[in-house]
Amino acid sequence: MKTAHDKAIGLAMHKRLTELYPICRSITGDGVRKTLSNIKSSVPLEIHEVPSGTKVFDWIVPNEWNIRDAWIKNAASEKVVDFKRHSLHIVNYSTPIHKTMSLSELKTRLHSLPDQPDSIPYRTSYYEEDWGFCLSHNTLLSLSDGDYEVCIDSSLGPGNLTYGEFFLPGAVSDEVLFSAHVCHPSLANDNLSGIVVAAALAEQLAQMDQLHYSYRFLFVPATIGTIAWLSRNTAGAKRIRHGLVLSGLGDAGNMTYKRSRQESATIDRVLANVLLSNGSAHTLERFSPTGYDERQYCSNGFNLPVGRLSRTPYGTYRQYHTSEDNPDFIQPESLAESLRILRGVIRVLESNHVYVNTQPMCEPQLGRRGLYGLLHDKVEAIAMLWILNLADGHSTLLDISERSSIPFDCIQRVASVLELKGLLRKAN
């Protein structure tokens, strides 16, 4: 249900997203550190540094990249492209350079989008030393012949890869994982929306007492950061019972859930259930070995029950990987709804108990126990019959919700009433 509280949280997440937007993040470097330190102001993150050159499975942590400034000046010494105006102007991981060149030579280093002539594209060159600039196609067309002075004040050398981790211990060591990538520069839906929603969720969970599961939040550079985490936590990763990659949670589109490689893991069923109860149109996608960091969590050797929650899938909206993916593209209500759905997921995971009916021989006499007065409506009355019927010491509340097509929250509420009245007890 939407509340004024949800609205305020949506606006707060959008505010944080707008603060983080200008930072030039990458897979390594100070942009990630600045982003993590912003999150640390509300979530007690542990910051990890993995030295360049560290072998992580089949990969090697690359040199650290940092950038201070970059620009292209025309013959009149006017900046025609200025990194300080937009972090997307630089091909991410560009090596340093300072030289003067002709327009035709420069053009081999420029990237634009003829079909979206006002937008700056996002390009990277992580694993191959190179340099280049990105600019709107209209700016490119406006460049006249002549010499251009090009400067990239960056550094690429031994350093670290940085990631943030927040662990919240629960009653059991089994874990629920939330993972968001933090390596995209000024891109709002693709990375910042996942970051701010994950941070808000972590904050809310930290205030809850008596959590059953332990919760782990990872804020990692995509691919290499996740591979580094999995390589350093190969044994610990086995404790992950349920997990979600969070990205693209702020656009106005419908929710999309991509199943884990296991396809029918509990997390897959929980998402299907919660999204159905949420009532808005949504899509359930089958697993594929493409996408974000679910590629690593669901790789053959790990095969963890980790799905991905997004709104409009990456790569299918015009703003994707361009300067149009900015804070104006993000709806506070969408961030709030995404967070609400995640809270619903946690509610199901935390209370997905198995019960035993204490009066299993025929139906118990319900009127005598004053049960009908405790139920709100007809759906709850039907839920009660389903629960009493299926509380066999094996079926979870999620099983009962699925089989009865009654929302989990309703099943859970009625089960608590029945437990209070002594008609149910929790199975061991």
Ligand code: ZN
């Ligand atoms: Zn991306």
